[in-house]
Amino acid sequence: MSEGRDEVHAYTIRLELVDEPGELLRALHPIADNGGNLLSIFHERGNLTPRGHIPVEVDLEATPERFDTIVEALRDAGVNVIQAGAERYSEEVTVLLVGDLVQTDLSNTLSRIQEGTDASVTDVSLSAPEGTENGSSARLRLAIQSGEADAVLDSVREVAAEKDLRAIEPLAAGGEA
Amino acid sequence: MRVAVLGAGDVGRSVAELAGEYGHTVTALADSSSAVADPDGIDVAAALDRKHEEGQVGTAAPDAALDGAYDVLVEATPTTLEDAQPGFGHVRTALERDRHAVLANKGPVAERYDELRELEAASEGSVRFEATVAGAIPVLSTVEDYGPGHINAARGILNGTANFILTRMAAEGLGYEHVLAEAQDMGVAEADPTFDVEGIDAALKCVILANVLAEGERTYHLDDAEVEGITDVPGSALDLAHEDGRTIRLVGEITGDAVRVGPRLVPEQGDLAVGGTTNIVQLETENAGRLNLSGRGAGGPETATAVLSDVGRLPDL
Numbered sequence: 001m002s003e004g005r006d007e008v009h010a011y012t013i014r015l016e017l018v019d020e021p022g023e024l025l026r027a028l029h030p031i032a033d034n035g036g037n038l039l040s041i042f043h044e045r046g047n048l049t050p051r052g053h054i055p056v057e058v059d060l061e062a063t064p065e066r067f068d069t070i071v072e073a074l075r076d077a078g079v080n081v082i083q084a085g086a087e088r089y090s091e092e093v094t095v096l097l098v099g100d101l102v103q104t105d106l107s108n109t110l111s112r113i114q115e116g117t118d119a120s121v122t123d124v125s126l127s128a129p130e131g132t133e134n135g136s137s138a139r140l141r142l143a144i145q146s147g148e149a150d151a152v153l154d155s156v157r158e159v160a161a162e163k164d165l166r167a168i169e170p171l172a173a174g175g176e177a
Numbered sequence: 178m179r180v181a182v183l184g185a186g187d188v189g190r191s192v193a194e195l196a197g198e199y200g201h202t203v204t205a206l207a208d209s210s211s212a213v214a215d216p217d218g219i220d221v222a223a224a225l226d227r228k229h230e231e232g233q234v235g236t237a238a239p240d241a242a243l244d245g246a247y248d249v250l251v252e253a254t255p256t257t258l259e260d261a262q263p264g265f266g267h268v269r270t271a272l273e274r275d276r277h278a279v280l281a282n283k284g285p286v287a288e289r290y291d292e293l294r295e296l297e298a299a300s301e302g303s304v305r306f307e308a309t310v311a312g313a314i315p316v317l318s319t320v321e322d323y324g325p326g327h328i329n330a331a332r333g334i335l336n337g338t339a340n341f342i343l344t345r346m347a348a349e350g351l352g353y354e355h356v357l358a359e360a361q362d363m364g365v366a367e368a369d370p371t372f373d374v375e376g377i378d379a380a381l382k383c384v385i386l387a388n389v390l391a392e393g394e395r396t397y398h399l400d401d402a403e404v405e406g407i408t409d410v411p412g413s414a415l416d417l418a419h420e421d422g423r424t425i426r427l428v429g430e431i432t433g434d435a436v437r438v439g440p441r442l443v444p445e446q447g448d449l450a451v452g453g454t455t456n457i458v459q460l461e462t463e464n465a466g467r468l469n470l471s472g473r474g475a476g477g478p479e480t481a482t483a484v485l486s487d488v489g490r491l492p493d494l
Contacts, residue, residue, distance in 0.1 A: 094421060094442060098414050125420065127413035137414040139421060166409060168418075168425060170442040171332065171449075 014082040016053035030073035037061040099165035116155040181205035184253035187477035207242035216246035249277040275301035281308040287381040305487035313479035330461040332430040337454030338373035339427040375406035383429040405439035
């Protein structure tokens with residue numbers, strides 16, 4: 001996964017700001033100063049967080065490395081970061097399922113995979129050229145938390161084994177050559 | 178060195194034919210039912226002609242080779258599992274006679290590694306087996322040079338037949354059975370392809386590599402490997418992988434103390450997506466990053482070069 005370090009990803013950061021003039025601008029400086037590209041700002045002036053602050057959602061683009069620096073810089077500047085995109089789904093893993101996908105209830109298979117882990121299925125492609133017989137395949141893209149790939153793949157394997165499906169996994173992190 | 182060759186298949190024949198070129202003398206050659214032996218060197222060409230015409234390399238009993246005069250015994254009989262006989266017994270005899278043994282037969286190294294090392298420890302002779310992992314590719318001698326302790330993980334494409342089938346299925350959109358039949362016509366797959374397509378051959382090679390990497394801390398057997406083959410990989414799976422810039426390869430992996438062989442998703446343009454019958458081994462080294470070793474992983478002359486480079490590394494007795 002190391003080649004992903006130079007790729008630009010989209011991230012969402014949730015901040016909470018004190019209701020004082022200039023606070024929003026102060027919060028955006030660390031993003032711009034550290035190479036983040038602002039995409040949108042959603043400033044919920046009407047709402048208050050439980051602590052009585054104003055929630056702000058910022059979408060931005062950055063490389064993973066710069067994103068880490070941005071979050072750090074925000075915290076250094078005293079801005080309260082509620083949730084940073086990278087902490088939720090920071091990795092993606094693609095896995096193929098092969099076998100009698102339709103008869104074994106693909107949508108149930110997908111929800112089982114999501115229930116068993118914190119993974120989120122973001123994309124599914126199905127190919128069943130030979131009808132519903134063995135030989136149909138599905139490609140799943142899963143958004144997962146950093147470092148969770150092994151656990152998620154274990155869970156995929158478990159669900160697949162139960163339904164007599166075959167999971168074709170990517171190589172573990174570091175193995176993508 | 179004086180070399181006795183057991184096994185007159187592709188590898189054994191090539192070893193006998195090429196030994197002279199590497200400065201060695203073939204003093205015996207045996208197939209499953211006969212042998213020819215001469216302490217001053219046999220006539221290799223005549224023995225192979227006889228094998229071709231009459232089905233036997235010589236007129237002596239097979240044991241004449243094993244009990245004859247040699248410095249190194251080359252064990253190139255077919256790989257057998259579990260007790261790994263008769264290959265294991267051949268190597269035992271050579272070591273008990275304080276002779277060297279070089280194996281192209283994977284059985285004894287994958288199934289009885291600790292016993293092999295014990296026999297070696299009690300013998301003046303040494304055991305080498307470069308040819309058992311990835312044919313012509315110098316995987317084990319590279320591991321030896323780096324020091325197994327400086328290698329954290331290894332993975333690779335270790336079966337040319339399975340790789341050929343997956344490559345053709347992806348390129349031509351053909352089904353498994355069709356490509357297998359084609360591979361058999363071309364001589365890339367054997368009449369009984371079970372060992373190759375069920376992942377057993379790749380697993381044996383991984384187990385051998387795992388044994389070398391473990392440096393005696395533990396011993397691996399075929400049973401310790403998690404093995405899946407490619408027989409139920411449908412064309413539709415290769416299509417879906419391709420749409421995503423990936424392909425499927427039968428990958429063998431050694432990480433920590435797990436040995437695993439199975440079809441895996443790899444980047445289509447990545448190093449592991451070698452085409453045709455090519456093999457590749459990736460070593461993750463502690464201090465030098467990743468090493469990719471690729472080349473021909475099977476074939477008579479190719480595997481014979483690995484056997485003969487082992488012979489060249491042996492000390493004089």
